[in-house]
Amino acid sequence: MEWKEKEWAKQIAEKIRKKEQIVALRSDGKIPYTTVNGRFDDWTDRIGWWTNGFYAGQMWLLYYVYKEDLFRKTAKNIEEKLDKNLMEYMAMDHDNGFKWLLTSAANYKLTGNEMSKNRALLAAANLAGRYNPKGHFIRAWNDSGNGDTAGWAIIDCMMNLPLLYWASKQTNDKRFTQIAKFHADMVSREYIREDGSSYHIMTFDPESGEKIKPLGGQGIDENSSWTRGQAWALYGFALSYNYTKEKRYLETAEKVAVYIQQELLKWEFVPVDFAQKKDVLWEDSSAAAIMAFGFLELEQWTKSKERKTTFHKTAISLLRTLEEKRCNLTEETDFIIENCSVAYHEKEHNVSLIYADYYFTEAILRLSDGIMKGVD
Numbered sequence: 001m002e003w004k005e006k007e008w009a010k011q012i013a014e015k016i017r018k019k020e021q022i023v024a025l026r027s028d029g030k031i032p033y034t035t036v037n038g039r040f041d042d043w044t045d046r047i048g049w050w051t052n053g054f055y056a057g058q059m060w061l062l063y064y065v066y067k068e069d070l071f072r073k074t075a076k077n078i079e080e081k082l083d084k085n086l087m088e089y090m091a092m093d094h095d096n097g098f099k100w101l102l103t104s105a106a107n108y109k110l111t112g113n114e115m116s117k118n119r120a121l122l123a124a125a126n127l128a129g130r131y132n133p134k135g136h137f138i139r140a141w142n143d144s145g146n147g148d149t150a151g152w153a154i155i156d157c158m159m160n161l162p163l164l165y166w167a168s169k170q171t172n173d174k175r176f177t178q179i180a181k182f183h184a185d186m187v188s189r190e191y192i193r194e195d196g197s198s199y200h201i202m203t204f205d206p207e208s209g210e211k212i213k214p215l216g217g218q219g220i221d222e223n224s225s226w227t228r229g230q231a232w233a234l235y236g237f238a239l240s241y242n243y244t245k246e247k248r249y250l251e252t253a254e255k256v257a258v259y260i261q262q263e264l265l266k267w268e269f270v271p272v273d274f275a276q277k278k279d280v281l282w283e284d285s286s287a288a289a290i291m292a293f294g295f296l297e298l299e300q301w302t303k304s305k306e307r308k309t310t311f312h313k314t315a316i317s318l319l320r321t322l323e324e325k326r327c328n329l330t331e332e333t334d335f336i337i338e339n340c341s342v343a344y345h346e347k348e349h350n351v352s353l354i355y356a357d358y359y360f361t362e363a364i365l366r367l368s369d370g371i372m373k374g375v376d
């Protein structure tokens with residue numbers, strides 16, 4: 001029988017919906033990050049953690065399509081818990097975008113809740129306050145006993161820039177967008193290598209703004225190609241194009257996309273790092289899910305017909321591999337996607353990670369025509 005993409009996506013979306021009806025009830029009160037014996041853990045006590053918005057974000061994606069109150073309530077509860085983080089300056093960092101776009105900005109878009117809008121604006125103002133005007137970068141983290149990180153910026157932050165674009169639109173204050181564009185231009189210049197791959201961490205002198213050197217971060221080393229970082233670059237530049245329509249961001253996203261496509265030809269599953277040796281196979285399904293959505297996002301904007309087709313095919317191939325081999329849509333487990341890795345040198349390999357579920361859900365809903373496009 002002929003394989004029909006939209007029907008396939010709709011069927012999976014329906015399975016996700018049914019599964020999440022059960023999972024949301026049994027996970028009531030939790031802010032999940034990963035699972036232990038198939039059940040979500042709870043990061044309520046570590047409220048500043050960068051992934052704390054993803055489960056709520058997934059609930060809003062489902063609420064947008066299915067309008068079930070359980071999804072709305074679950075998302076709203078997590079958003080309210082995050083207020084503790086808003087009140088804790090040192091637990092705020094460049095990941096404000098991940099946390100408040102997927103919770104408060106989504107809530108505001110879907111329900112018009114003014115308190116949610118206020119939360120997301122506070123988070124955006126804090127993010128903008130991390131900007132270093134000499135080096136044109138947004139500082140990643142606060143010091144946490146690991147020395148001075150005032151000059152550190154990371155590729156992941158490309159995904160947080162939409163909070164700034166959103167804030168400009170809400171307030172008619174261009175400064176948020178100006179900061180986002182300075183940062184994106186700096187990343188395009190200093191992170192994206194000739195072959196289209198990206199560094200993870202770049203360090204700058206926080207006083208002069210001069211570039212110092214790259215650091216290894218979550219990949220093998222500073223010169224390797226951490227796959228989730230490549231995915232953040234792809235999706236992040238595609239989003240910056242979406243919000244600004246500046247051609248240079250589209251070109252950067254395409255350069256990263258073509259590089260990723262070439263690397264993917266060598267692998268059945270997305271490895272943690274494209275520079276990884278085949279005999280130490282650690283996968284990262286979260287990178288696969290983020291890349292898939294990145295390709296779908298970019299497909300909309302690329303001008304070349306041929307590229308539209310190949311970007312779409314790559315997205316589908318990533319999603320089908322995940323669905324057939326790395327996905328649990330039964331009610332037995334709280335997670336959907338398995339075999340994720342936190343970082344090459346850390347011990348958490350072959351685990352579930354909440355953001356893999358979020359991006360997989362987002363991609364499936366887009367293919368089934370149910371996606372909430374942006375939060376503005």
Ligand code: GLY
Pocket residue numbers: 050156218228342
């Ligand atoms: N933002 C951290 C990560 O992707 O693991």
